[in-house]
Amino acid sequence: MDTTHSTMKPRTPLWRRILGHIAAQWNLLAMGVLIALAYVFPRVGMTGGALRAEYTVTWGGVALIFLIAGLSLSLDALKSGLPHVQAHVVCAGFTYLVAPALAFGFGTAGRDAGLDVYVMGGMVVTGGLPTTVASNVSATLAAGGSTALASIEVLLSNTLGPFIAPLLAKMFLTPQMGWDEARPGRGDLTPIYVRMAKQLSAALLGPMLVGLFIQHLFPRPVARIRTVLHLAKVAAFLTSLCVWHSFSNAFASGAFLTASHASIIYLCFMSWASYLILTALVFLVVRLPGIPGTAAARWRMSKRDSLALLFCGPAKGVAVGAPTIAILYADRKLAVQAKLSLALVIYQGEQVAMAQVVVPLLRWWARDEVAAHEAAEAERLRAREIAKTRGEQGVLEGEKGVATGTEDVERGEARHRQLSIDEQLAVQR
Incomplete structure (x- = not known):
């Protein structure tokens, strides 16, 4: 008796597979819906608007993101990933050296071509920001990479970022280099660092440390809560709220109207180019393809470790970036701050979209x-x-x-x- 047909699993209908694929892109869809809402109702999410998003989102939302990060970052993973000095050097080098230099080059080229100086300045500031929190670990997990390494890189980057990002912005955006209009602050860095210490310690480092401490005391209940409440998705949605707040400011202040179409188009294309270039460079550095020899073999990282760095190296975090820009340019009008934030929110949307595309490809490569x-x-x-x-x-x-x-x-x-x-x-x- 032929039992072939009886043992075969029924094929999933095409419509169900299509719906499943669409549901998997919920983060991108949610971001699109929130941007549309920001366009229709900009005064709801703008600074000083109905929801007072400068407090509820920039403070409360960011604090929740990093509290969830502390509850979600595995302590065992952090311990196992900490000794990987080679990966830390590569990730920090791309986050705070290569990416800022690339952004400065693209931003300066756009400014010299007559594009909006604030939009181009925002591109330079975005280049020096730390990596994102929630999406890096989730994308690494989806691709089959080392979540231990991704977790420690996220922690290190977002611990150093609030102190390095203002320094990079101040170093690149100087009057001597033609950035007098877009330079952060009007004096030294001391007032900026005071504001950074007050806000980001309360909304970033403090909640993350509290989350790690709670997880250390109650590991099993925290793991259960993390699964039941889908905290990773909650953090991703809160990140989308930061994008919504920035777009609300942009639409309310007319940033898209006062900035030229050429500036916006250039920004979109250069954001794609930056992400692809950084991803390719990270791959070349960590894998050294086609280079023989013992030294290259010793340097070459495993595919799973490479996956973590391929997501952490090019990414930039809006949860830290949005309040950082607000602090750096606290003395500027809302319209100027909105223009400076355009590069960050556009890059955030494009990196989420790119991650959705490259995850299955990278998983196949490291299969x-x-x-x-x-x-x-x-x-x-x-x-x-x-x-x-x-x-x-x-x-x-x-x-x-x-x-x-x-x-x-x-x-x-x-x-x-x-x-x-x-x-x-x-x-x-």
């Missing part, structure tokens, strides 16, 4: 290491379950042994008491 890692993880979990089962059996046998021993002791004590009684009776006789 051998991903399959080996998943098999090892499955074997480790199976061994843990076996050990747990044996441990429970051992406990039961131990309890049974203790019970038997207790019964023997009680019988012995009873015999001893009976002997004592017999001896006393014998003496009386």
Whole structure:
């Protein structure tokens, strides 16, 4: 009897696969809906608007993002990823050296071509920002990469970023280089760092440390809450709210109307180019394709580690970037701040879209290491379950042994008491 058809799984209908693919892009769709809402109702999410988004989003939303990050970053993963100095050097080098230099080159070229100086200045500021938080770890996980390495890179980048980003902006955007209109602040960096320390410590480092501490004290309840409440998706949605707030300011202040169409088009294309160039450069540096030799083999990172750096290296975080721009240009009008934020929010949307495209491609490229890692993880979990089962059996046998021993002791004590009684009776006789 032919049982081939009976053992084959039914093929998923095409419409269901299409709906599943669309649902998987929920973050991108949510961002599009929020941008449309910002266009229709700009005064709801603008600074000073109905929801007072400069507090509810820039403070409250960002604080929740980093609290969730602290609750989500695996402590074991952070410990295992910390010794990977080579990866830290590569990630920090691209985040705070290569990306800022590339953004400065593109921004200066656009400014010299007569494009809007504030939009181009925002491109330069965006280049020096730290990597994003939620999407890096989730994209690395989806591609089968090392989430341990992605977690530690996110933590290190966002710890250093609030201190390095203002310095880079001040270094690049100087009057001597033709950036007098877009230079941050009007004096030294001290007032800027004071504001950064006040706001970002309260909304960034503080919540993240609190989350890590809570996770350390209550690891199992936190893991359960993280799964039940889908905290990763909550953090991604809160990040989209930061984009919504920035677009609300842009639409309310007329930033898209006062900035030339050429500036916006140039910004969009250069954002795509920057992400692709940085991704390609990270790949070349960590994999050294086509280069033989022992030294190259020692330097070359595994595919899973490479995946983490391919997502962390080019990415920029709007959760830190939006308040950073607001602090750097606190003395400027809302219209100027909105123009400076355009590069950040456009880059954020494009990097989310690019991640959705490259995740399946990178997973296919690293399929051998991903399959080996998943098999090892499955074997480790199976061994843990076996050990747990044996441990429970051992406990039961131990309890049974203790019970038997207790019964023997009680019988012995009873015999001893009976002997004592017999001896006393014998003496009386």
